[in-house]
Amino acid sequence: MTTIDKLLGLVIVILGGLTMFLSALPSTSLRFTKKMRPRRKQVLRPLPAFQKLRRAIGLAIEDGRGVHLSLGKANILQANAASALSGLSTLGRLAQLSIVSDQPPIVTSGSGSLAILSQDTLQSAYRSGSAMAQYRPDLGRMTGPTSFSYVAGTMPIVHREKVYTNILIGNYGPEIALLCEAADRQGTFTIAASDALPAQAVLYATAQEPLIGEEMFAIPAYLKAGNFHRSSIQAQDLLRWVLIITLVVGAVLKLIESLLGSAIL
Amino acid sequence: MKAPVATAIAISVAVILLMGSFLPIPLLQDVLQPYLLACAVIVAGVATLIGIYNLLSVHLGKLNAPKAGNLYSLFLLLAFLVTFIAGLWFTPADAGFQRVVTHIQVPVETSLLAVLAISLTYTSLRLLKKRQDMMAWVFVVSTFVFLIATGGYIGLLLGDVPGLRGFSNFINSLPMAGARGILLGVGLGSLTTGLRIVFGADRPYSG
Numbered sequence: 001m002t003t004i005d006k007l008l009g010l011v012i013v014i015l016g017g018l019t020m021f022l023s024a025l026p027s028t029s030l031r032f033t034k035k036m037r038p039r040r041k042q043v044l045r046p047l048p049a050f051q052k053l054r055r056a057i058g059l060a061i062e063d064g065r066g067v068h069l070s071l072g073k074a075n076i077l078q079a080n081a082a083s084a085l086s087g088l089s090t091l092g093r094l095a096q097l098s099i100v101s102d103q104p105p106i107v108t109s110g111s112g113s114l115a116i117l118s119q120d121t122l123q124s125a126y127r128s129g130s131a132m133a134q135y136r137p138d139l140g141r142m143t144g145p146t147s148f149s150y151v152a153g154t155m156p157i158v159h160r161e162k163v164y165t166n167i168l169i170g171n172y173g174p175e176i177a178l179l180c181e182a183a184d185r186q187g188t189f190t191i192a193a194s195d196a197l198p199a200q201a202v203l204y205a206t207a208q209e210p211l212i213g214e215e216m217f218a219i220p221a222y223l224k225a226g227n228f229h230r231s232s233i234q235a236q237d238l239l240r241w242v243l244i245i246t247l248v249v250g251a252v253l254k255l256i257e258s259l260l261g262s263a264i265l
Numbered sequence: 266m267k268a269p270v271a272t273a274i275a276i277s278v279a280v281i282l283l284m285g286s287f288l289p290i291p292l293l294q295d296v297l298q299p300y301l302l303a304c305a306v307i308v309a310g311v312a313t314l315i316g317i318y319n320l321l322s323v324h325l326g327k328l329n330a331p332k333a334g335n336l337y338s339l340f341l342l343l344a345f346l347v348t349f350i351a352g353l354w355f356t357p358a359d360a361g362f363q364r365v366v367t368h369i370q371v372p373v374e375t376s377l378l379a380v381l382a383i384s385l386t387y388t389s390l391r392l393l394k395k396r397q398d399m400m401a402w403v404f405v406v407s408t409f410v411f412l413i414a415t416g417g418y419i420g421l422l423l424g425d426v427p428g429l430r431g432f433s434n435f436i437n438s439l440p441m442a443g444a445r446g447i448l449l450g451v452g453l454g455s456l457t458t459g460l461r462i463v464f465g466a467d468r469p470y471s472g
Contacts, residue, residue, distance in 0.1 A: 007287075010287040010288075012456070013283065013287070013460070016453075016456055016457060017463070020457065020464070075309070077302075079455065082454065085458050085462065085467065085469065086458050088467070088469040089461075089469075092469070109316075111313065112312035112314065112315050112317065113308075113309050113313070113316070116312050117469045120470055128267075138322065138326060141319060141320070142317070142319050142320050145316070145317075146374075148377045175377070178384060181388065195451045195455070197447060202385065205389050206385070212447065214450035214451060214454035217454030217455075218454075226466065228461055228464065228466035229466075232458070232461055235457050236457050239453050240449075240450070240453060
């Protein structure tokens with residue numbers, strides 16, 4: 001990375017962090033005077049996939065059937081771990097919602113570290129909800145360490161374990177189609193998202209409700225996981241505009257440079 | 266706050282790694298960052314072992330459960346046991362051991378790949394039945410267009426028509442533009458997810 005790249009990266013990180021922090025503040029606690037009113041609540045644009053997801057989770061809880069959350073096969077030490085971290089945030093909220101259900105959510109992952117984190121997240125949610133009796137370590141499972149073994153190990157869960165809703169969020173390859181197909185045969189609801197482009201293309205054709213691009217990171221916010229999740233969506237929107245303006249300005253400058261260069265020559 | 270010590274450690278490490286990526290401070294880049302990453306690699310290695318233990322315990326539990334289809338669990342446990350003992354005996358670096366493992370794993374994964382190819386073809390054919398909106402049509406038409414364009418069939422079919430090469434290059438660059446747009450979105454989502462960890466808003470380690 002050049003110095004300009006690093007500087008631009010630092011600016012984006014600081015800007016994103018500040019936006020998240022400031023937009024999370026007014027709705028939480030910091031009001032210095034009584035006259036300071038909390039800001040108008042940010043309204044998330046309605047997305048049919050998330051409305052269906054909320055309904056499917058509700059039906060699964062009412063029906064006493066389980067929700068299966070797949071976290072993918074991301075390595076926690078690599079850049080693709082962000083998708084799995086988003087999945088873990090979703091899991092935290094999902095576990096809170098499922099406390100009233102007889103059937104706790106089942107979580108599958110393709111790496112040991114994700115399996116441990118999923119168990120930790122479940123344990124934390126059940127402890128907060130004073131429902132530790134429902135927690136079992138085997139609810140968070142590693143089903144296979146390679147791409148295909150992960151899918152092969154997860155398919156029996158979709159087939160056999162009374163699953164009503166499948167939430168697939170994480171790093172996958174095109175093999176995710178097998179999982180979507182298995183869920184489709186069972187007649188269960190499937191919402192799926194991946195950070196990898198080949199998987200996104202495959203999911204568009206195979207999943208009932210595919211999420212494209214950054215929509216994957218919005219799932220916790222739509223499940224009302226907390227203020228920081230809502231504010232992170234706001235930060236994403238702001239940063240997207242910053243990037244768009246930077247790209248357009250860069251392209252215009254490049255065009256001017258080439259025009260002036262050819263005029264001088 | 267839940268797990269304050271773990272949260273403090275996670276935030277400190279995240280800040281050190283983040284600063285080391287952007288600021289040219291030798292202590293951060295040459296000493297702390299490599300050390301912390303080496304620690305993380307060891308922890309991830311141990312986590313993989315725990316994950317394998319988890320996998321085995323789940324399948325052992327299935328063997329004891331009164332359900333049909335537990336034969337697969339038995340098969341998995343036996344295969345693991347044989348591979349584990351052979352790996353200890355011959356060591357994983359042994360060429361013969363590697364060849365045997367590869368000759369079992371590759372055909373199995375290739376057969377899954379074949380199933381995937383059939384499954385994808387079938388699902389693509391069903392797509393327009395499942396989704397009857399404009400985007401489904403756009404998806405199908407663009408898939409065909411780019412399959413033909415990137416396959417080099419335009420040049421083969423039409424020969425050296427003036428301006429065709431430029432048009433073909435333009436068509437081929439369109440998916441790249443779309444992919445970059447999606448990747449920028451994914452990048453921004455990853456950034457805000459990471460920032461939530463840095464702020465301690467997301468704590469998947471606080472069990």
